[in-house]
Amino acid sequence: EAGVVQSPRYKIIEKKQPVAFWCNPISGHNTLYWYLQNLGQGPELLIRYENEEAVDDSQLPKDRFSAERLKGVDSTLKIQPAELGDSAVYLCASSLGSHTGELFFGEGSRLTVL
Amino acid sequence: GENVEQHPSTLSVQEGDSAVIKCTYSDSASNYFPWYKQELGKGPQLIIDIRSNVGEKKDQRIAVTLNKTAKHFSLHITETQPEDSAVYFCAASKDSDMRFGAGTRLTVKP
Numbered sequence: 001e002a003g004v005v006q007s008p009r010y011k012i013i014e015k016k017q018p019v020a021f022w023c024n025p026i027s028g029h030n031t032l033y034w035y036l037q038n039l040g041q042g043p044e045l046l047i048r049y050e051n052e053e054a055v056d057d058s059q060l061p062k063d064r065f066s067a068e069r070l071k072g073v074d075s076t077l078k079i080q081p082a083e084l085g086d087s088a089v090y091l092c093a094s095s096l097g098s099h100t101g102e103l104f105f106g107e108g109s110r111l112t113v114l
Numbered sequence: 115g116e117n118v119e120q121h122p123s124t125l126s127v128q129e130g131d132s133a134v135i136k137c138t139y140s141d142s143a144s145n146y147f148p149w150y151k152q153e154l155g156k157g158p159q160l161i162i163d164i165r166s167n168v169g170e171k172k173d174q175r176i177a178v179t180l181n182k183t184a185k186h187f188s189l190h191i192t193e194t195q196p197e198d199s200a201v202y203f204c205a206a207s208k209d210s211d212m213r214f215g216a217g218t219r220l221t222v223k224p
Binding site for chain 1: 118155157163207213214217
């Protein structure tokens with residue numbers, strides 16, 4: 001069974017440019033997460049979806065970040081415009097649903113903003 | 115919200131020795147405590163987890179203990195091997211809201 005798939009794996013952009021990351025969760029997983037991981041730090045939650053509903057986006061910087069999960073399957077995270085401080089790894093994870101525990105992570109999308 | 119603190123940030127041991135990583139959490143309602151291992155360039159992968167109704171769980175060379183009263187939990191790795199070298203994260207979760215510690219970089223020297 002395929003795991004969580006993220007693309008692109010690496011992205012280098014100039015500041016003020018837009019960027020988008022895509023995530024396809026494990027089939028049947030209702031809950032989808034986007035985490036930000038800065039170098040040497042643990043994952044920090046950006047947004048959590050239950051099916052197509054964003055149930056926790058309190059940590060998402062809404063002035064420049066947006067996310068969507070149309071049809072409750074794959075998801076896109078967008079940054080516009082990107083800033084130097086956005087350089088990080090963006091991790092997507094999925095789980096079966098509430099109360100079930102284990103998160104399955106993708107390999108991440110590493111963003112470098114020049 | 116939940117706050118998870120993890121220490122040490124780095125840990126170096128000789129092959130065959132034991133390694134212990136400790137975490138504390140702030141929200142007494144958290145009920146699920148997983149440990150993840152992250153290798154370079156990869157996403158975190160679950161290695162062991164424990165729920166709040168259990169005090170200890172073991173899986174071969176790794177074990178986790180939970181003290182709900184003190185709100186802390188620990189990862190124990192025995193007979194460490196070079197392939198155990200990685201970054202380890204603890205996490206605490208309540209109703210699918212999972213928060214992570216800052217990580218421990220474990221180095222096992224041959």
